[in-house]
Amino acid sequence: MQLYRKEELTHNMEIKEMGGKKMKAMLVFAFCIEYIKDKVMERLSQAINGIDEEDVHWVVTVPAIWNDQARQFMIEASAKAGIGKDNLTLALEPEGAAICCKYIAMDKKKSGDATELKAFDENSRFMVVDLGGGTIDITVSEVLSTGQLREIYNATGGPWGGNYINDQIIQTLIEVVGWSVMGMxxxxxxxxxxxxxxxVEEKKRGITYDSELSLTITKDLQKKIEIPEKYKKDVRKEKKRIKISSNMMKKIFASSVDSMMKHVDRLLEKDETKLVSSILLVGGYAACDFVQRAFREKFEKRYRIIFPLGSDMIVLKGAVISGHLVEAIVGRMAKYHYGLGLSTEAVSGHILSVGESNGEKQFFSLIKKGQKINVGDVVTEYKVVLTAKTQWTNIEVYTTEEDTPKTVIDEEHFTKVGNINVRLPQFKQESTLALTISYDETEFKVVARDENTGCCFVGNCQFLEKEIKPFLASTTRI
Ligand SMILES: Nc1ncnc2c1ncn2[C@@H]1O[C@H](COP(=O)(O)OP(=O)(O)OP(=O)(O)O)[C@@H](O)[C@H]1O
Ligand SMILES: [Mg+2]
Structure with a gap:
């Protein structure tokens, strides 16, 4: 969740462990991945003689609503854990869920008198709501005739996952027993x-719509608790237990469930989602009675609501299936506008003239928000005429979340995500560069080819560091 919230994520970001000690997030993530990797290798080598790390391709899943920085963070943490880029795919969690649901039979079909279970048909459109601990992550996909999936609405969601309920329960306890008692x-x-x-976690999982929450507490804590008057209706203490009424629990669950229902409802009103026929609920929190009731009550009349068994393993299974497929997902939608920041003198068609001024920079959109981008494809091609006074010049890549991007770049609306350093011929005033931008799973690669000399310069959009130092960026002359 910290990766999700952090707007300016860096390699050095620190997170706190429960006791308050700060640690480098990158190391914590890397250790976790390495631990899992070692466990898997241990089990695999018991089963398969002579297997080594190179024989395994790893799929690391991330929530779809994470931004590019957070995704790059996971790639680097995986590298630190010994999983190189060649052996790694980053999969989006709700896509994993969609793939799993596509491959296992979960659609009930009538054929004659009999009903059979089938996977989704060609052209069917379905929504996957992945209800995890941290995030609720939603994608809408369509099954193509090739059997591949295409995202038809870009991933959205919010931080209303299962842990939010725990936080609310603990917050209630703090209000009832007092900060000092809990702090002590x-x-x-x-x-x-x-x-x-x-x-709290264990009892929360068992709770149904009309049940109260009964927590076991120590004798010591029991003695210290004095329930304030205004909570007496909803909180009771009994021998070794503190009980929260079903009414109060309904309120607590509503704080998460209402937000997700509103969000899903709004999504289903969009033009793109008109043909959606099924809603699949996956992730651990999909097992929750409150969530299931809310979805059934609100959407069952219009949609087929599916809660697959073992909902908390669906993403994992889908990720494994996707690791075995060449291209299960054919298209994604850009979450932001991506574009160049250029000080221009004149623009005509795709030819831009760039001055070396320090004045305002204009935004030239390369990829539009919501635009379909295919993995591995060349996204766009641009021609830029550079007139720079120095031999090295820098082309900056920006993103913006606005629906209609502003024309002039400012700090409030734009984030710099990358740059390309271009070396210009020494004696020439002007160079024409042909820019090609391609998208490969997790990053953009920009190639600038000097039309006169044929020299190519490659720049990657490095999403992690905000401050990109000139000449240190990954520019190579090829
Ligand atoms: N029966 C249940 N009732 C309510 N919540 C449940 C139940 N079973 C599991 N959960 C909640 O589901 C969450 C875990 O779900 P899941 O394993 O899908 O999360 P995750 O994938 O680790 O998290 P994220 O997707 O946010 O990264 C936890 O918050 C857990 O409390
Ligand atoms: Mg999850």
Missing amino acids: LKSDDFDDYLQLMKN
Whole structure:
């Protein structure tokens, strides 16, 4: 969730462990990935003689609503864990879920008198709502005649996952027992505190629409709790337990469920989603009674609502299937506008004239928000006439989230995500560069070819560092 919230993610970002100690997020992520990788290798080598790391291709899944920085962060953490780029695919979680649902039978079809279970048909459109611990992640896909999936609406979602409920329960406890009592429990009896957190998670999972939440607490904590008057209706203490009424639990769940229902409802009103016939709910939190009721009540009349069994493993299975397919997903939609920031003197067609001024920069869109982009494709081609006073010049790549991008670049609306350093011929005033931009799974690669000399310059959009130092960017002359 910290990767999701962090607007300016860097390699050095720190996160806190439960006791408050700060650690480098990159190291924590890398350790987790390495741990899982080592466990998998251990099990695999028991099963398959002589298998080594090079024989395994790894698929790391990320929420679709993460931005490019967060995705690059995962690629680097994987590299630190010993998974090189060649052995790694980054898969989007709801896409993984969609692939799994496409490949396993879960659509009930009537054929004659019998009903059979089938995977989705060609042309069918379905929404996948992936309800995880942190995020709710939603994609809408269409099944193509080739059996591949195409995203028809760009991924959206929000931070209303299952952990949000735990936070709300703990918040309620803090309000009832007081900050100081909870603070003391955390600082003096950390084991008891962790036990309580575990208990919150376990009991939350078992709760249904009309049940109260009963938490086990220590005798010590029991003695210290004095329930304030205004909570007496909803919170009771009993021997070794504190109980929260079903009414209060309904309110707590509503704080997450209402937000996700509103979001899904708005999505289903869009033109692009008109032909959606099924809604699939996957992820651990899809097992929750409150979530299932809300979806059934609101959408069952118009849509087929599917809760696959073992919903928390669907993304994982889909990721494994996608690792075996060449291109299960043919298209994605750009989440932002991507474009160049240029100080221009004149624009005609695709020819831009660039001055070396420090004045304002104009935004030239390369990829539009919502535009379909195919993995591995050349996205766009531009010709730029450069008139630079220095031999090296820098072309900057920006993103913006606005629906209609502003024409002049400013800090408020734009984020610089990359640059290309171009070396110009020494004695010439002007060079014509042909820019080709391609998209390969997780990053944009920009190639600038000098039309006169044939020299090519490659620049990657490096999403992680905001401050990109000239000449250190990944520019190579080829
Ligand atoms: N029966 C249940 N009732 C309510 N919540 C549940 C239930 N079972 C699991 N959850 C919640 O589902 C969440 C975990 O789901 P999942 O395993 O899909 O998450 P994740 O993929 O690790 O997270 P994310 O997708 O945000 O990265 C946890 O918050 C857990 O409390
Ligand atoms: Mg998940």
